[in-house]
Amino acid sequence: MAHPCHLGIDLRQLRYTFAMLTRAVVASGLDSRVRALVALALAGLLCACASGPEKLDLASVPALQSGERVFQAYEVPHLVQTPELLAMDQEMLDFVDRYTGQWGSERQRLMSLHRSIRGSGMLDLDYDPFADGTGQDAFYRGTANCLSYAHMFVAMARESGLDASYQWVEMRPQWTRMGERVAVRLHVNVRVKLRSGQEYMADIDPLEPRDIADTRILSDHEAAALYHNNVAMDALAEGDVESAWLQAIRALQMAPKMSHLWVNLGAIYRHAGQHADAESTYLRALQINGQDRSAMNNLVVLYQLEGREAEQAYWEDRVRRHRERNPFYHTWRGDKAGESGDLAEALVHYEKALSLRPEDSRMLYAVGLLHFQLKHYEIADDYISQAIEGAHLMTDKETYRLQLRAVREEQLAGS
Numbered sequence: 001m002a003h004p005c006h007l008g009i010d011l012r013q014l015r016y017t018f019a020m021l022t023r024a025v026v027a028s029g030l031d032s033r034v035r036a037l038v039a040l041a042l043a044g045l046l047c048a049c050a051s052g053p054e055k056l057d058l059a060s061v062p063a064l065q066s067g068e069r070v071f072q073a074y075e076v077p078h079l080v081q082t083p084e085l086l087a088m089d090q091e092m093l094d095f096v097d098r099y100t101g102q103w104g105s106e107r108q109r110l111m112s113l114h115r116s117i118r119g120s121g122m123l124d125l126d127y128d129p130f131a132d133g134t135g136q137d138a139f140y141r142g143t144a145n146c147l148s149y150a151h152m153f154v155a156m157a158r159e160s161g162l163d164a165s166y167q168w169v170e171m172r173p174q175w176t177r178m179g180e181r182v183a184v185r186l187h188v189n190v191r192v193k194l195r196s197g198q199e200y201m202a203d204i205d206p207l208e209p210r211d212i213a214d215t216r217i218l219s220d221h222e223a224a225a226l227y228h229n230n231v232a233m234d235a236l237a238e239g240d241v242e243s244a245w246l247q248a249i250r251a252l253q254m255a256p257k258m259s260h261l262w263v264n265l266g267a268i269y270r271h272a273g274q275h276a277d278a279e280s281t282y283l284r285a286l287q288i289n290g291q292d293r294s295a296m297n298n299l300v301v302l303y304q305l306e307g308r309e310a311e312q313a314y315w316e317d318r319v320r321r322h323r324e325r326n327p328f329y330h331t332w333r334g335d336k337a338g339e340s341g342d343l344a345e346a347l348v349h350y351e352k353a354l355s356l357r358p359e360d361s362r363m364l365y366a367v368g369l370l371h372f373q374l375k376h377y378e379i380a381d382d383y384i385s386q387a388i389e390g391a392h393l394m395t396d397k398e399t400y401r402l403q404l405r406a407v408r409e410e411q412l413a414g415s
Helices: 035-043 073-079 090-099 106-118 135-141 146-159 220-237 241-254 259-271 275-288 293-306 309-324 327-339 343-356 361-373 377-390 394-414
Strands: 064-066 069-071 163-171 181-183 186-193 199-202 212-218
Touching (some): 073 241, 090 135, 106 146, 106 199, 146 163, 186 212, 220 241, 220 259, 259 275, 259 293, 293 309, 327 343, 327 361, 361 394
Antiparallel strands (some): 163 212, 186 199
């Protein structure tokens, strides 16, 4: 069952998940045959294109044709405003002062703030996957999804003197038994870094560490872009293509390097019947991020429905090769082997995954754990020790240390 705070991408159908971060978008069908040549010409360059422009060139964005009206991208700044997502009023300032008051250590202030937000009898904030909005909205409503919670927590943590940032969390993807990935799951929480170097995550709906594929810090502008993206996808789900397009362009103005925003914009063009613009937008997503699986999948489906067999075959091959280079595909295969009781086979797959991400502390830990289960105690000790050294979060370090203690106890008992 898909987590409600995640983006799910189905390869065969278009569906939307009202979630904290982004919604599922799969588009289909194109009219332009000429674009096929562009797709094939660009294909060899996509992996080399690792970054997009610093600012969005509005003139390069196709207009939206809605009925008799044409919307131009240069109109968007005058039509769509960004709310003050991190704004706090006096009641919120008093709340922060009451529960942190600039007293105690950084860690004490962080823990006190977290308890005051989630604790019964205090703010008692509840999780609601539909509760988008600003930090103030979450505070007064008493409910939040992962993104609105992040707005509120970042604002309050900074007010209490903490180094708080938005954090993008990508979940480990899932595949079918045929090896076809069916979902990319994304999530937003808050990372707080103390002056001691310790890092903590604040999350209204915490995830299992083993389910996290990757994380990175988001700028405030990127977090605002995600707000507009969510509004855009909600509007598209309601059939309001004009509002969806306006919000999507506003999102891209704030974060033009986020490739999945371009994929979602492509879906909006598809719904507007602008098939060639949808295709070019998916290709633009791949120029920014040559590994964007969602954009590839969209192109496969579009070309299939158009009967454009050469282009479809090309992108299907790209998808297969991308899968084989994806370490999480190999961890998925390892999990399946482990579930069937074949730990040796599971280890083969996890070692392949680790070879693709050799510095990943969670993969180091997983390989160490498999060696422990296979009673290779010295090897397990080495891998788990490396995982401890490479881990950033204190919760991960503590988990790994407990397991390392168990490994050494078993080793002593067998010696």
